[in-house]
Amino acid sequence: MASYEEYCPIAVGLEFFGDRWTPLVLRELVIGASRFNEIHRGLPKMSRTLLSQRLRMLCERGLVDRTDEDGIVEYHLTPAGADLQPIIWSLGHWAAKWAFGDPEREQLDIAWLVWRMRQNLDEDRLPAQRTTVEFRARGANGGRAWLVVARHASTACMVDPGYEVDVLIEAENAALHRWFFGRTDLPTEMEAGRIALHGSPRLLNAFPRWFVANPLVASVRRQALVEQV
DSSP, rough: OOOOOOOOHHHHHHHHOTTTEEEEHHHHHTTOOSHHHHHHOOOOTSSSHHHHHHHHHHHHHTTTEEEETTTEEEEEEEEHHHHTTHHHHHHHHHHHHHHHOOOGGGGGOHHHHHHHHTTTTTGGGSSSSSSEEEEEESSSSSSEEEEEETTTEEEESSOOOOOOOEEEEEEEEEEEEEHHHHHSOOHHHHTSSEEEEEOOOOHHHHHHBBOOOOHHHHHHHHHHHHHHH
């Protein structure tokens, strides 16, 4: 284990999870990813080789357990790893107040965003029948993506899944990111013409309520309102 060679709890703590990418790997485990491909979809700019190294390191440091049952490998936080959750969220709340603004071009990624949406679906609020949402995002790192919503079996796709589209969302990629992470609200973006929703009124009214609010959204929104004053 790398050492800062300081007799200080902060320095010793950073030796466990202060490496580049490691806090974000922990973030994925905190929000419920457990299989390698799920974790990597949340970290698409991290190489698979480096992700393997970081997961192995976290296991060695006692923060993550690796299980292999019938060839299905999963990763879960140990009690020590779970105790890092408040630190991960606190870092996000700090950034929301002091450092988190509108997205930069390189931070935009429609595939990553739709995967985040899939992770934040509230099963109890979803339609009873399978529902397909197509996103057509214009601007930097936009393109098409699909969110297939089904209770206990929702998926995020970059390839057309072949189902009839129930809701079509045409939008600026940056506007979608700002809305989903709390920098703005959906009515504002729709009124400005940056996001447009097409489909049955029933589905369009329900769509924003399908998601569990990210724990950081309230902090982001609060700061955005302060900036507007």
